[in-house]
Amino acid sequence: MAETKPRFYYKGDRLKPLRAFCQVARLGSVSRAAEALFLSQPAVTLQLQALERDLGAALFERIGRRLSLTREGNALYELARPLVEGLDGLEGEFRNKLKGLEGDELHVAAGSSTILYLLPRLVQAFRESHPKVQLVLHNVTGKDGLSLLRSDAVDLAVGSMLDVPTDLSYAPVYSFDPMLIMAKGHPLAAKATLQLEDLSPYGLILPPKRLTTWRLVDLVFQQRRVPYTVALEVGGWEVIKQYVAMDMGISIVTGICLTDADRDRLEVRNLRDYFPPRSYGVVVRKGKFLSPQARAFADLVKPGAFERTDYFESGHSDR
Secondary structure (H helix, E strand, O other): OOOOOOOOHHHHOOHHHHHHHHHHHHHOOHHHHHHHHOOOHHHHHHHHHHHHHHHOOOOEEEEOOEEEEOHHHHHHHHHHHHHHHHHHOHHHHHHHHHHHHHOOEEEEEEOHHHHHHHHHHHHHHHHHHOOOOEEEEEEOOHHHHHHHHHOOOOOEEEEOOOOOOOOEEEEEEEEEOEEEEEEOOOHHHHOOOOOHHHHOOOOEEEOOOOOHHHHHHHHHHHHOOOOOOEEEEOOOHHHHHHHHHOOOOEEEEEHHHOOHHHHHHEEEEEOOOOOOOEEEEEEEEOOOEOOHHHHHHHHHHOOOOOOOOOEOOOOOOOO
């Protein structure tokens, strides 16, 4: 019959005997180790004996009145000390980690229009309530924003999405109507009602084709079989508004970008009868837990949109 290796009581809990072993190795005395561990000397002795039997090696030798490590004891001490110290310091490190979450970085992806028109007051409110968090805004659009979300380079995104991929969650918050903008005194401004066909003779100033606005404008004109021309393709609502004010063309913009000053220098007409409104909100990637600061920022945009039990990460497409 094969010899059965004995099973010891202390083998079920390796931490206690390893902690006792490390204390004796550090202090050179069972009695001093027992005091440090708030145990009796016999309890510490039993734990050491069980550990030596379990490992099949003598771990200490007595030199005078002090216990010293054997060669095997030294080998074990090198392995056990970081484990024991790590476990003993786990609670403190955990609490420090939680504090770090509140004083960490928050990365948010957004397009230029979102950063310029929608986020300023939200960023201000977040900075006031979370002064220790370093907020990093990534000015990106379209596929670049989605790539940042999916690669965990950003925590979430704020912007507009027409088509939401299955791996993302989108919580729309704000809605803005499509607006036709023209220079002061433009012929279209005199019309009581506007038809989409009325825009055909005038060149449009639009964002680049890779952005959502251009594709949406093209889709609506194509569906209604209304011809149109693009006089100028340029990025940035501020640039577009300036060129329209100079009467270089007309444009169809989202209401988010129009200020009171813009309405004073431009002719503005609502085109909700022809173009759908654009929503803006928080986009996150499914499957990633939002940090406290990311959840706080999302709640500033849309309170309660993403509860603590939900798992996310972000995605974004602007304009």
